Amino acid sequence: MQFARMHKEQLRHRRFSLTRHKHSLWALPAFGLVLVAALWTVTWLQLQSTERTLIGQKVRDTEKEAASFERYMQQAIKNVDQTARLVKHEFEQQGSLDLPRLMREGLVESSGLVVLNIADASGNIIARSQPSGQFNISDREYFRLHAERDTGLLDISKPVVGRGSGLSIILLSRRMNHPDRSFAGIVSLAVTPDYFTAYDQDADLGKQETLGLLGLDGTFRARYVAGAATSAPDSGGPQLVTRAQTNPIGHYEERSDVDGIMRIVAYRKLADYPFIVTAAQSTNEALEDFYQRRNNYLGIAAAVSLVILVFFGVVTLFAVRLKRHREKLKIQRRFLETLVDNVPSGITVRSMRPGTFGRYVLCNESNRLIFGIGPKEALGKTVLDVMTSPYAEQIMEFDRQLLASPMVQDIVQVRDLPGQEPGIYHLLRAPIFGAEGQVDYIMTSATDITQERARMDELELASKVFETTADAIVISDADDRVVMVNAAFTKLTGYDAQEIVGRILAESPFRPIDVAESVARMDRQLRDGFVTAEVSRVRKNGTPLSLWVTASSVRNADGTLRNNVRVFTDISLLKETQRKLEQLASLDSLTGVPNRRLLHDRLEQAARRAQRNKKEMAVMFIDLDGFKNVNDTLGHNVGDLLLQQVALRLQMCIRLSDSIGRLGGDEFVIILEDTRQPADAMVVCERILTAFASPFVLDGHRVAATASIGIAIYPEDGMEPAELLKKADVAMYRAKQAGRKQFKFFSDPLMLA
Helix, strand or coil: CHHHHHHHHHHHHCCCCHHHCCCHHHHHHHHHHHHHHHHHHHHHHHHHHHHHHHHHHHHHHHHHHHHHHHHHHHHHHHHHHHHHHHHHHHHHHHCCCCHHHHHHCCCCCCCCCEEEEEEECCCEEEEECCCCCCCECCCCHHHHHHHHCCCCCCEECCCEECCCCCCEEEEEEEEEECCCCCEEEEEEEEECHHHHHHHHHCCCCCCCCEEEEEECCCCEEEEEECCEECCCCCCCHHHHHHHHHHCCEEEEEEECCCCCCEEEEEEEECCCCCEEEEEEEEHHHHCHHHHHHHHHHHHHHHHHHHHHHHHHHHHHHHHHHHHHHHHHHHHHHHHHHHHHHHCCCEEEEEECCCCCCCCEEEECCHHHHHHCCCHHHHECCCHHHHCCHHHHHHHHHHHHHHHHCCCCEEEEEEECCCCCCCEEEEEEEEEEECCCCCEEEEEEEEEECHHHHHHHHHHHHHHHHHHHCCCEEEEEECCCEEEEECHHHHHHHCCCHHHHCCCEHHHCCCCCCCHHHHHHHHHHHHHHCEEEEEEEEECCCCCEEEEEEEEEEEECCCCCEEEEEEEEEECHHHHHHHHHHHHHHHECCCCCCECHHHHHHHHHHHHHHHHHHCCEEEEEEEEEECHHHHHHHHCHHHHHHHHHHHHHHHHHCCCCCCEEEEEECCEEEEEEEEECCHHHHHHHHHHHHHHCCCCEEECCEEECCEEEEEEEEECCCCCCHHHHHHHHHHHHHHHHHCCCCCEEECCHHHHHC
């Protein structure tokens, strides 16, 4: 209480501190950020003002350049037009033209920069200031324009490839007329685009400045871009024409299609000719020096900002660290107060120092839950004070061993605590050394492992059951990938664990044979939690294996699938016994062919197939002739041998798809499916009679035996199996009455008679 009152008094009188107030701590960085923001605002506003001033000056310079280029183009076009007018006048006044004279008198330029051509009304070049071969221009657009009507104006063509020179040229042409004003031809002056852009040789143009001569049709006649003439198309022509129709003089900014450079474009529409001149200067070139100065200013501002931020950052960091250090001290104090009590193991520390030897200096609350001894009962006392004699003496013996050989002790101890079942405890004892290397304390960590040992015993028992059970067990994960098989599995299937573990069961050597049924079983297992079924598999050596499987799903607490457990029981012996019982119940014990029950079943199935497929079927009733005489004279043993031989010969006379059975005594029935006509049954009967022609050798006796056969046809003789069998029997008796050793078909009219 005294310490608490002193602490409150200090809080009342201490001065304001940034590190002691939550919100004031962030005033330092906030003030630094305000200074940086103000610096950048002033810098940015100044740079914006300077940039606008320079852009305005560059606009004025570009407009002056456009005005100068306009004057040049007016004069250049006018000079060419004067020559065209002179030639036109000379031709229309004289009726002919003496071009060499005009060239000698200097009225027509002969330097080669301008080439004059005279074409007649048919488009044939009749005179030219430069020598070349003969060619015709009647298909040229400018020629057809003059031929169709007399506009009285100078026409300036789009750039074309000259037929005389093969170069890109522009033609300035006028129409020439006969005295009756009919079309006499044209005078054209061919100039290269350089003729118009020669202005740049005298002008002080920048590296990225452009000049252009644009027709009102939206096509550039000449253009100078970045130091050279170009014929590259520019999609901005039509937009500029539209702009010039509204404002004959103006400027704008655009990015060039030719080189992608942003420029300030000034334009002027010519007053006397249908053209627009343009002059453009690169914005980047105009602001190149400004950008350099701006980078310098920004660098200085960044450096100053960095200094401000670093200064306030360092100050803030020190303040934050001081605050965190104080908070850590509080946290460590609370941590040390609660750590020992919150450790799930029983933690104790006993002194080994003289004066306090053997006494507890630390004991957490977990000891109360484990041993029933808490801090109040243990602190300041020895083991003899808090434990019964046997266990106290054990602890003291452990102390002597640890002091003699200071190292960690790992001990499992069984204790009988009052009112509790015997418990198993895991003790970890470690020395705590002093400054001179002596053992000053012994720390003990005690954990109750009674339940853990019980779980380990259960797991060990389950493992033994897993390995010793006679049934094969396969455990797979949620993806049905095998994680474990037992020894019985290897013994039953022949596959080692290495061949199965790690593989998806459906893709392993022990995969299901019935894939569709296996998928259905898995669906039922996931739905119901378990499934049982009879399945077939193949051993590693290739032999078939009949199994009864019980499959279960093991799920996590949240319901998600964890494992699949399958237990396989070998039922091969049971299946073999079942097969033999079924064989005894379905086959004739003497001849091995189907007995009366199985024969009737096959006959019903054959009748249903014939009805479904709309096909014929024959039922043959066979009875041996004189069989009773064989039994009476040679004995029943020979009679039995005869029946066996008869069954074999009958089987050799039919197809694999046909069926044969013994009704009893010496009566046999053959079912012929998919017969196309009665002749098919006749062929089989002939085959049987031929097979019976040879005598049977029975126990040293040669016995001649024949057969009488009756035949009923489905559906002519009946639709029901019993009806067919009865009518085949009737037909067989007719065969016997007719002399035996033959076959007869059932005939309804005779039978009714």
